Amino acid sequence: MEFLPFTRPAIDEDTIAAVGDVLRSGWITTGPRCQQLEAELSAFCGGRPVRLAASATAALEMALQIAGIGPGDEVITCPLSWIATANVIMKVGATPVFVDADPATRNIDLAKIEAAITPRTRAIIPVDLAGLPVDRDRLYDIARRHKLRVVEDAAQAMGASWNGQAIGRGGDLVSFSFHANKNMTSGEGGCLVLNNAEEARLFEKLRLQGVTRLPDGTMDVDVLGGKANMTDIAAAIGLGQLKQLDGFNTRRRELARLYFQHFDRSLGCELPPEDFANSNWHMFQPLLPLERMSVSRGEFIARMKAENIGVGVHYPAMHLFALFRDKGYAEGQYPAAEDIGARTVTLPLFPAMRDEDVLRVCQTFSAALRAVLH
Numbered sequence: 001m002e003f004l005p006f007t008r009p010a011i012d013e014d015t016i017a018a019v020g021d022v023l024r025s026g027w028i029t030t031g032p033r034c035q036q037l038e039a040e041l042s043a044f045c046g047g048r049p050v051r052l053a054a055s056a057t058a059a060l061e062m063a064l065q066i067a068g069i070g071p072g073d074e075v076i077t078c079p080l081s082w083i084a085t086a087n088v089i090m091k092v093g094a095t096p097v098f099v100d101a102d103p104a105t106r107n108i109d110l111a112k113i114e115a116a117i118t119p120r121t122r123a124i125i126p127v128d129l130a131g132l133p134v135d136r137d138r139l140y141d142i143a144r145r146h147k148l149r150v151v152e153d154a155a156q157a158m159g160a161s162w163n164g165q166a167i168g169r170g171g172d173l174v175s176f177s178f179h180a181n182k183n184m185t186s187g188e189g190g191c192l193v194l195n196n197a198e199e200a201r202l203f204e205k206l207r208l209q210g211v212t213r214l215p216d217g218t219m220d221v222d223v224l225g226g227k228a229n230m231t232d233i234a235a236a237i238g239l240g241q242l243k244q245l246d247g248f249n250t251r252r253r254e255l256a257r258l259y260f261q262h263f264d265r266s267l268g269c270e271l272p273p274e275d276f277a278n279s280n281w282h283m284f285q286p287l288l289p290l291e292r293m294s295v296s297r298g299e300f301i302a303r304m305k306a307e308n309i310g311v312g313v314h315y316p317a318m319h320l321f322a323l324f325r326d327k328g329y330a331e332g333q334y335p336a337a338e339d340i341g342a343r344t345v346t347l348p349l350f351p352a353m354r355d356e357d358v359l360r361v362c363q364t365f366s367a368a369l370r371a372v373l374h
């Protein structure tokens, strides 16, 4: 049996040829392909300005800067995410304030946000984990009532929607990731959807050393910027992927449906919300019945790997990392995030998977789990 990874990018020959064209063109860094990808992403987002960055992490950090967030400010987010979500808050000198996950959605518990708001709170970073969107109606209702900015960490939500509207078409600042594992990739990369030309202009400066090119051919620098521009090589990959995004996500939904059909529900696992209206099915993640298992999650994953099936963990609750423990965080503070983070496993789900692959994963999973249940 061939090894089945938990994810694998789908790069077609047209995209590979387009990358070759860029490499042969004599212009490989930020240029016409980046401009084209920004225009196509803007169309995808209903005409809103979109700017590319070298990663979603960089885009999120610049989004916080554009929102004017810095030292002394608090930003609310969920501890159940990729660590980038909290890192960017600390990078701009602000303080992350965690709100536990909702056990039903595994996203930030909207009912617990208001209790975490203080006079220093400036923004909320919602995370659409596994591509299942946070309820945008409730989220923006809270943000409006408390005059908070929203920086959507929609890294996993490209092509997902809320109430029939694609994520990115509405809302405040919205960031997507094009990391290799996401629903569309540029190798590495990301983007930010902004509200107006002024924000877009500031983003352009922040991502390239603060430089403004003047009409007379000289330049000026009026803000401290970094180096986070995308290359045309990456943009060529992104352009090839964006064309296929709908097809990719349709296939992901089909595969997710197959998982629900074939998953052995008598094993005591909790399945993800069965959402076929909004989610882009970035990941399919059952929660293991750890208390009934005689081996650890790590050992279970090793046994699946021995059967040639890749299983990932996305993610452990981040407040239990040493970085946060050193600040006084400990077990018990965010019980839902801790429970999900301890039990979650990511099963293979990517567009090139065959129907039979899902059956094989379900059968192998079931046998591996039955062998260790007591």
Ligand SMILES: *Cc1c(COP(=O)(O)O)cnc(C)c1O
Pocket (backbone or CB within 6 Å): 054, 055, 056, 057, 058, 081, 082, 084, 085, 127, 153, 155, 156, 177, 178, 179, 188, 189, 190
């Ligand atoms: C992937 C991811 C990021 C970071 O994206 P990069 O492009 O790798 O910087 C941030 N947040 C979440 C939830 C992610 O899944």
